[in-house]
Amino acid sequence: MSAVLTSPPTPRHQASPGLWTLAWRRLKRDKIGMVALVVVAFFLLLMIGSYTGLIAKNWAKEVGVSYANPSFMAGAENLEAAQAATKDTGAKVPFVDLSDIDPLAPKYAEWEKRTAEIKITDTPRADTLLFGGDKWGRDVIQKAIKGAETSIFVGLVAALLATFIGTVLGGLSGYMGGKTGDFLEWFYNVFTSIPYILLILAFAAVFKRGIDTIIFILAFTGWTGIYRLVRAEYIKHASREYVKAAQAIGATHTRRMFVHILPNVSHVCLVQLSSHVVQFIKAEVILSFLGLGVPVDSVSWGTMLAEAQSELVIGKWWQLVAASVSMALLVTAFSMLTDSLRDALDPKIK
Amino acid sequence: MTPGDTNMDNLLEVQNLNVKFRLDGGNIFDAVKGVSFDIPRNSTVALVGESGSGKSVSAMAIIRLLPPEQAIVSPESKVIFNGTDLLTLKDAPMRHIRGKDISVIFQEPMTSLNPVFTCGDQIAETLRLHIGMTRKQAWGRAEELMNEVGIPNPKLRMHSFPHEMSGGQQQRVMIAMAIACEPKLLIADEPTTALDVTIQKQILDLIAALQRKHHMSVLFITHDLAVVGEIADHVVVMQGGEIKEKGTAKMIFETPQHPYTKALLSCRPNVESRPKRLPVIDDFMRPEGLRPENITQQTRGYTADDQIVLEVKHLSKKFQLKDGLFKKREVAAVKDASFKLARGKTLGLVGESGSGKTTVGLTLMRLHDASGGEVLFDGVDLLKLSEREMMKYKRRIQIVFQNPYASLNPRFTVGQILLEPMVIHNIGANEQERVQMAMALLQRVGMPEVSFYKYPHEFSGGQRQRIAIARCLTMKPDVLICDESVSALDVSVQAQVLNLLQDLQDEYKMSYIFISHDLAVVKYISDQVMVMSDGDVIEVANADDIYLNPQQEYTKKLLGSIPKGWQGEANAKAA
Numbered sequence: 001m002s003a004v005l006t007s008p009p010t011p012r013h014q015a016s017p018g019l020w021t022l023a024w025r026r027l028k029r030d031k032i033g034m035v036a037l038v039v040v041a042f043f044l045l046l047m048i049g050s051y052t053g054l055i056a057k058n059w060a061k062e063v064g065v066s067y068a069n070p071s072f073m074a075g076a077e078n079l080e081a082a083q084a085a086t087k088d089t090g091a092k093v094p095f096v097d098l099s100d101i102d103p104l105a106p107k108y109a110e111w112e113k114r115t116a117e118i119k120i121t122d123t124p125r126a127d128t129l130l131f132g133g134d135k136w137g138r139d140v141i142q143k144a145i146k147g148a149e150t151s152i153f154v155g156l157v158a159a160l161l162a163t164f165i166g167t168v169l170g171g172l173s174g175y176m177g178g179k180t181g182d183f184l185e186w187f188y189n190v191f192t193s194i195p196y197i198l199l200i201l202a203f204a205a206v207f208k209r210g211i212d213t214i215i216f217i218l219a220f221t222g223w224t225g226i227y228r229l230v231r232a233e234y235i236k237h238a239s240r241e242y243v244k245a246a247q248a249i250g251a252t253h254t255r256r257m258f259v260h261i262l263p264n265v266s267h268v269c270l271v272q273l274s275s276h277v278v279q280f281i282k283a284e285v286i287l288s289f290l291g292l293g294v295p296v297d298s299v300s301w302g303t304m305l306a307e308a309q310s311e312l313v314i315g316k317w318w319q320l321v322a323a324s325v326s327m328a329l330l331v332t333a334f335s336m337l338t339d340s341l342r343d344a345l346d347p348k349i350k
Numbered sequence: 351m352t353p354g355d356t357n358m359d360n361l362l363e364v365q366n367l368n369v370k371f372r373l374d375g376g377n378i379f380d381a382v383k384g385v386s387f388d389i390p391r392n393s394t395v396a397l398v399g400e401s402g403s404g405k406s407v408s409a410m411a412i413i414r415l416l417p418p419e420q421a422i423v424s425p426e427s428k429v430i431f432n433g434t435d436l437l438t439l440k441d442a443p444m445r446h447i448r449g450k451d452i453s454v455i456f457q458e459p460m461t462s463l464n465p466v467f468t469c470g471d472q473i474a475e476t477l478r479l480h481i482g483m484t485r486k487q488a489w490g491r492a493e494e495l496m497n498e499v500g501i502p503n504p505k506l507r508m509h510s511f512p513h514e515m516s517g518g519q520q521q522r523v524m525i526a527m528a529i530a531c532e533p534k535l536l537i538a539d540e541p542t543t544a545l546d547v548t549i550q551k552q553i554l555d556l557i558a559a560l561q562r563k564h565h566m567s568v569l570f571i572t573h574d575l576a577v578v579g580e581i582a583d584h585v586v587v588m589q590g591g592e593i594k595e596k597g598t599a600k601m602i603f604e605t606p607q608h609p610y611t612k613a614l615l616s617c618r619p620n621v622e623s624r625p626k627r628l629p630v631i632d633d634f635m636r637p638e639g640l641r642p643e644n645i646t647q648q649t650r651g652y653t654a655d656d657q658i659v660l661e662v663k664h665l666s667k668k669f670q671l672k673d674g675l676f677k678k679r680e681v682a683a684v685k686d687a688s689f690k691l692a693r694g695k696t697l698g699l700v701g702e703s704g705s706g707k708t709t710v711g712l713t714l715m716r717l718h719d720a721s722g723g724e725v726l727f728d729g730v731d732l733l734k735l736s737e738r739e740m741m742k743y744k745r746r747i748q749i750v751f752q753n754p755y756a757s758l759n760p761r762f763t764v765g766q767i768l769l770e771p772m773v774i775h776n777i778g779a780n781e782q783e784r785v786q787m788a789m790a791l792l793q794r795v796g797m798p799e800v801s802f803y804k805y806p807h808e809f810s811g812g813q814r815q816r817i818a819i820a821r822c823l824t825m826k827p828d829v830l831i832c833d834e835s836v837s838a839l840d841v842s843v844q845a846q847v848l849n850l851l852q853d854l855q856d857e858y859k860m861s862y863i864f865i866s867h868d869l870a871v872v873k874y875i876s877d878q879v880m881v882m883s884d885g886d887v888i889e890v891a892n893a894d895d896i897y898l899n900p901q902q903e904y905t906k907k908l909l910g911s912i913p914k915g916w917q918g919e920a921n922a923k924a925a
Contacts, residue, residue: 016803016808018761018805019761241753241757242757242758242759242760245749245821246770247717248744249748249771249775249821250741250774255774263762264759264760264761
């Protein structure tokens with residue numbers, strides 16, 4: 001909304017609830033929607049916490065033995081950890097005195113003195129972790145939280161970008177129609193004629209691995225659905241009388257498109273945004289699972305699931321459960337929130 | 351009569367009907383409060399009221415077509431049809447009654463017919479379902495029915511799809527379906543509201559004729575008392591979910607008791623008189639002594655010394671339609687229209703739908719591009735100006751649209767709606783001044799200042815139309831085009847808005863182009879009237895001349911179709 005049309009200087013004593021206030025009131029009455037909102041908010045807080053380093057900062061630290069058991073099944077045998085321990089001792093080679101021919105021999109005493117000054121604290125590796133550990137003994141819960149950060153961040157930013165592209169192109173195409181509309185329609189048709197997965201894989205193969213690449217890929221392949229919906233909305237609204245009335249008072253095209261029509265279709269964009277967040281979180285997981293996703297030095301739910309493949313064979317199920325349960329929880333909550341949002345934002349306000 | 355008593359002379363008795371609606375947030379809205387009325391056999395009962403009066407809800411409650419998840423019909427309500435209470439009937443027998451013994455015609459024929467089946471199919475289906483005719487019998491009977499409701503060449507039209515027919519013909523098909531099973535009761539819910547005046551007359555005549563021929567009863571729901579006067583035996587007047595008055599048509603029209611009925615009868619402009627100010631409901635609700643006796647008549651018409659603001663010469667507008675794959679077909683919406691508009695006067699533009707009257711209005715404002723002709727505004731041809739040059743003139747010609755529910759942006763507060771044109775046209779020195787001007791205008795159009803902070807959906811149709819008018823006034827236009835601006839409003843509200851328009855014209859010396867299909871309203875407000883049909887200008891003359899002494903056949907036909915209202919018992923339908 002333009003600057004001149006914001007709140008008038010007089011105090012807004014009798015201000016009436018606008019669309020968003022009314023929608024919020026409706027949403028508050030929707031129990032499922034509120035529960036979903038709480039879950040989503042919880043995940044977002046986790047994400048922010050992990051991003052700022054408040055929690056899961058040390059996710060990469062190898063705090064437990066390899067494949068540490070979850071603490072609720074401490075007694076279960078852990079062959080991998082035992083094997084690793086024996087490997088350590090087995091590595092010691094029998095001592096052979098070579099000091100007569102060793103050119104470095106005179107320095108040993110000095111080095112040993114200096115080594116003694118450095119304190120080596122061999123961190124005791126825990127046998128069990130709260131929800132188990134992975135191959136390198138990293139805490140699965142911390143990993144899941146860090147993975148959530150990556151996955152949600154990718155999903156949110158990619159969905160925001162896709163919604164932006166879809167809305168601008170859809171608005172242009174729907175409002176302008178004619179040649180502009182035709183051109184954008186052709187572009188859309190050509191774009192969607194390429195199989196979706198192929199397109200993603202092609203993009204992923206060309207660009208170097210990284211979070212920004214994934215966001216780019218998802219946004220640039222995912223705007224098409226939003227484009228269609230927004231375009232349809234704009235076609236519908238462009239012929240409405242209130243837009244004609246705006247034309248009659250001399251409002252420019254840009255003004256009609258963004259100041260008049262956009263607030264009337266914004267609920268569509270919002271619902272699309274939230275459904276695309278879900279879709280993109282899943283897409284990121286799939287990409288990372290296929291090895292085309294986030295780089296090796298970071299973790300996401302997708303890389304966790306990829307690791308879980310080989311772990312499951314040796315009966316270590318906790319990483320799979322941690323990643324899939326947290327993903328399922330968020331995705332379900334987000335989908336339900338989307339449904340509730342759609343109901344709350346139903347434009348049939350009388 | 352005490353509830354429970356039934357009189358065998360009555361086909362349907364509605365006793366103490368109460369309908370509540372569940373609203374958002376657990377609120378309950380009383381739509382119908384204790385309504386009781388009877389429909390005698392072989393007669394027409396009119397249920398009259400303005401929007402929100404509960405008339406349609408009552409009718410839908412009778413045939414149980416209210417949405418069950420929202421509507422609650424209270425248990426003490428009774429609808430006795432032929433001795434059975436419809437409200438306690440099981441679903442299966444109710445379905446049998448609905449469509450066979452009681453059938454309904456709705457307001458919008460286009461949306462009531464299924465677009466993918468031919469009209470013949472749809473009539474025949476009713477016959478097969480309810481009477482169990484064979485396919486062949488049903489088809490034959492359907493053809494007879496098409497003939498009976500006056501569709502020309504029924505054999506051929508049986509195969510027509512709904513979109514291939516005009517609105518009037520679609521409504522005839524609806525009527526054919528409704529009477530197919532020889533119902534005892536026909537419920538007609540605003541059947542002529544969406545139709546042109548000439549078609550309205552034909553449909554009303556048809557319903558009256560069918561009622562007599564088939565000895566059925568008709569429950570006719572409408573907001574228009576003038577229509578009722580021509581066909582009803584009994585009238586029930588409703589307001590706010592309650593019955594205000596009921597009686598025979600003679601009683602209601604000649605000796606109305608309730609002030610609301612009196613108000614309804616006199617708010618609507620008629621072609622015989624032209625008071626300076628139309629009476630509104632409030633005048634009648636006040637204590638007896640305060641009623642203004644404003645019988646002062648207004649004289650209208652162009653005079654020789656009128657200053658001409660707008661002169662239109664040979665205006666034409668063609669639309670290009672695609673015909674086939676590559677061919678294009680031109681349709682002339684306006685052909686060679688010429689007229690003059692004088693300062694402070696009103697030009698009425700009348701015609702039926704498709705006559706091009708709205709196109710004229712939109713072309714003048716360059717909301718459509720004209721195909722030819724000139725629009726001289728203070729000597730400047732508006733059609734030749736560039737977009738930039740046109741901006742100066744845009745504020746001087748403004749338009750008020752038909753639908754007050756669609757013409758205000760639902761996401762803007764009234765304040766934003768009023769400030770926007772001032773910002774675009776640099777009116778007012780600063781924000782403060784603009785807000786003050788907006789507040790003053792709100793008061794001028796009769797809206798409280800707090801409206802500034804509210805959203806359009808919080809207002810009724812009439813109030814929204816006032817806001818739309820205020821939006822135009824912010825730019826102080828010389829010419830205001832009213833495109834069916836009062837057509838969507840209830841009669842009582844319509845009178846208020848017409849009074850407001852007249853006051854504003856007197857105050858600001860604005861010129862109006864008043865586009866309407868309603869001849870009575872046009873007669874009331876116009877100095878000069880232009881009659882259009884199929885894009886042609888049929889006749890232009892001073893308002894009084896055209897109504898007293900129409901020169902053209904079409905004008906005569908149009909004037910002849912105006913509902914006459916109550917004409918005394920002699921002219922009422924033969925009993």
